Amino acid sequence: MKSKAVVFTSPGNIEMREVSLRAMNDDDVILETYWSAVSAGTEKMLLNGRLPSMQMTQYPVVPGYETVGKIIRRGKKVPESYEGKFVYVSGSLGYTDVNAAFGGASQYIISPLHKITLLDKLPDPSVAIALPLGATALHAVELGTISKKKILVIGQGAVGLLVTEFAKALGAEKVVATDLNAFRLEKSRADVKINVSETAVGEVLAEMELDVIIDSSGSMKAIEDNLRFLKMHGEIVFGGYYERVDLAYAQIFMKELKLICAKQWALGDLDRVRDMMGTSLIDFKRIFTHRESIHGNIPKAYETAFSNPNCLKMIFNWQED
Template sequence: QTAYTSISAGTERMLLAGQMPHPMLKLPVIPGYETVGRVVELGADVDPTWLNRWVYVGGAQCYDGINAAWGGQSAQLSADVNRVIPLDGVQPRHGVLLALAATALHGINLLDPQPGDRLLVLGQGPVGQLAARLARIRGAWVAVVDRNPNRLAHAEADQIVQVGDGLPSLQEQIEGGVTAVIEATGSMEALASTIPLLGLGGTILLLGYYQTLNLPYMPLFLKEARLLTAKEWAPGDLLHCRDLIADGTLDVSAMLTHCLPITEVATAYDVALNDANCLKLVLDWQDVPSN
């Protein structure tokens, strides 16, 4: 029984714009892969201790006659027990961030920053915020940059940098180079502006999604830069993030900036996709009656 879901703005914006041409993503679809709820019914072979537990479900394929893009935006879900993550020790609302946290963790694990490494995280949307927090947990020095002061107000970093018209350039505000740039904006233009800060042999981690890569080659060539891509989480990443949130190592409470009831879903999508001050929106399903 669903209690909370969220809207993954970057992914769902591309879905609604028709930029994800896959047969299972042909409209109409049931979107969403960030569902938190309570287990109300079990299959015959499922351990009875699952009943009434709070869990996260990364989407479901339990529908007939309609594409389940990911299938998470529904009052009730039926899912294989292997796709369910118990939220023991986690506030249920915070569980909607597990998917993006695990995606960021996968990227950080691939990058493998060491204590003392200097990282620049470009963009302070949810994935950028989580990547910065997770890199600092690993002992790296982290600077974050964004144009939006409201997003930067929620950031956790060693240096917080706002860029934009009338403000000093990124190069003027960050002293010294960085060993890696983590790109979480989806903008090639923004990424290109950071290459002068990258140290020789440095790494660019692409955590956004891009239709094409369009970067000036000469600066990359001179830096002997490495490009690293990361897709969704690896096995174990969801549980690892659950544990980090549960023990307080990864604090996500400030990232849930907006909450609306599911009865206002049209407004919720408008806010999540178009309000730059919305970091992460929670949809509350708790007033939806059970079938």
Template sequence: MDAIVFYAPHEIGLQSIPLPPMTPTSVRVATKLTSISAGTERMTLEGRLPGMPQLRYPLIPGYENVGEVIEVGADVDPAQFQVGDRVFLPGTVRYEGFFSVFGGQVSESVNDAKRPIKVPAGISNETALLLALGATAHHGIRDLVAPGTRPSILVLGQGIVGQLAARMLTQYGAEVTIADTIPFRVGLGEADHFIVVHQEMDIPSDSFDVVVEATGNVSCFDTAVRALKKRGHLRSLGFYEDIRFAFGPAFIKEIRLDIAGEWDAADLAATLRFLADHDAALHQLITHQLPARDPNRAYTVALRDPECLKIALTW
């Protein structure tokens, strides 16, 4: 099997490594597509990752893997998995001689049958790549729109998490405004109002019940506080090394700040339904496709091209 390997910060390669042996409770998956996380994989490639102060190399990155089951262990219930099933893997097992964050950038894998998530027939392989970040977005917005209300919500940042969060909030009945500094991303978005940000003052002050911070850029917290109404709610969907913002304005407005964490089974189920209902429309969010055999080019495009919203690597 082949794997994309980070040998050290800023050093990427493709290497052939042994496939772990099958067990009676495992399934073997041939990878069709993977994607690159602009947050976790970027930070890992740069040698830093919150919660893991001592990253160790060489490591295999990735947690967005869509593949096909090609072998099933003898003890796996046929109702759970059969050969030919399509699955999403939010990472794979550890491989001898390599560390893992989270091991998804591989051409093939052997996993305990509890790990893969079956992809329903109504979801394409490309759209299935959005499952983990879609569940992350859903976890961050699922409680923001109470029944019978229409809160005004600003989604800062139109990367994949921001794109999906805005679409879900619109579906749940919020009045949604999206904002980003990249016109291309704003143009792809779905919302009631659209802002291409050239300077901070392009975002109106004291205007929103809720701000969803989805840029992953800690400098946007002050912008979010300024945009909120009195006693507004700031929900963080990003992944940061630390958080800093001016306390005074937040104190005066009495804002509520909370941080969305890891998705759960309810988010996963809701996101699978959302992806199935919007499969065709979500295809446009996969803006680039490149072969996994050239990982240096793929990571350069994914992490440096501002018009690369989401990349699919073919295996």
């Protein structure tokens, strides 16, 4: 089966190309994509050749792990009830002529049934584009000691905004958020918001001692600059992706700080966040800032996603003419 897909052909080069799907197994489904999104972190590193070298990251490669579509075909072992249902899938390795990291930016996607997340109870399935970021944010928050604690969230990009919301929902006493961008801070629901391009964090926090720092910026410098606000035995949750861990050790040593790495999401988090999307607890769509038809200027859309600080999430509409 053939499919049109976004393909990174070499460092810095993006094409819409026809690709081939592998043969279907009995426990597979094929979905037609309705919406996919750009990961401004992972996909930027992939396009620039900065992800760890392995077979799946070798060009040509189909990017993407944020895809919502409708099941149009099913294998013999898949119940008929799945036909026509909207699902989320975190990409696909089901291509024969290109690699996939992680293969979600494709018109058609083949996936084993156990890797999909059903969305049939959501009034608006498009909100599930936020599932992976929501699950990532929830996992980072739950790795820290949050309830009745004072929390600093560094960075109010898409993940940082959701980290802030989850921290409040899970009982944090106070949530402080920092960012360099006024637009992002306007979207934030933190109790205290600090634009660090204009105001020093110390001027606002004064004598406040923090229990936990959750970093969503990916910046070692930003983490290091804020270590002095942590109390003894405080926690640092690394919620971004870092090429190197490089922090001055003195503060960590003297305060016996606990360093926690949040890889992705835990088993069951996607389903938990999906269920939250059916409530008014958190406004997941607040991160959806930019949209583009898949028939539009895709390289330009990626440039916007990667370089415009006001672009929290670029969404591609695959059904728009």
